[in-house]
Amino acid sequence: MQPYYVVESGPMYMDVPGYDPSSLHTSLMEQGAALAQEAADAMKARGVVGEVVTVEVTASDDVATLVIRGAEAFNADLLIMGTHGRKGFQRLILSSVAERCLRQASLPVLLIPSAAGALSEKASA
Numbered sequence: 538m539q540p541y542y543v544v545e546s547g548p549m550y551m552d553v554p555g556y557d558p559s560s561l562h563t564s565l566m567e568q569g570a571a572l573a574q575e576a577a578d579a580m581k582a583r584g585v586v587g588e589v590v591t592v593e594v595t596a597s598d599d600v601a602t603l604v605i606r607g608a609e610a611f612n613a614d615l616l617i618m619g620t621h622g623r624k625g626f627q628r629l630i631l632s633s634v635a636e637r638c639l640r641q642a643s644l645p646v647l648l649i650p651s652a653a654g655a656l657s658e659k660a661s662a
Contacts, residue, residue: 538587540576542569601637
């Protein structure tokens with residue numbers, strides 16, 4: 538198992554006059570570290586061996602490309618991704634990393650909608 542977190546702090550955030558993107562970048566990296574620790578703790582508690590990896594998008598890459606490359610580098614048999622479940626205008630504007638990965642991947646992809654987490658929380662309550 539190889540949890541993989543991609544930090545995207547691309548040009549959209551960098552080209553705003555008078556804006557210092559370092560606070561956003563720091564926040565995203567801290568979030569990545571916290572999620573990595575959470576994943577590592579969950580893996581350890583269940584006896585799962587693996588390493589949590591955090592990478593950063595560069596100007597020449599996008600998130601989907603990095604996810605696919607990461608899966609290939611780990612010789613993954615299956616790529617599992619969560620989705621936000623955006624529809625309509627939001628999806629048009631924000632695009633879908635999960636959809637791009639699904640279209641580009643040469644390995645099976647399992648997409649888990651964000652609503653699945655809410656359903657499992659209700660079931661366990």
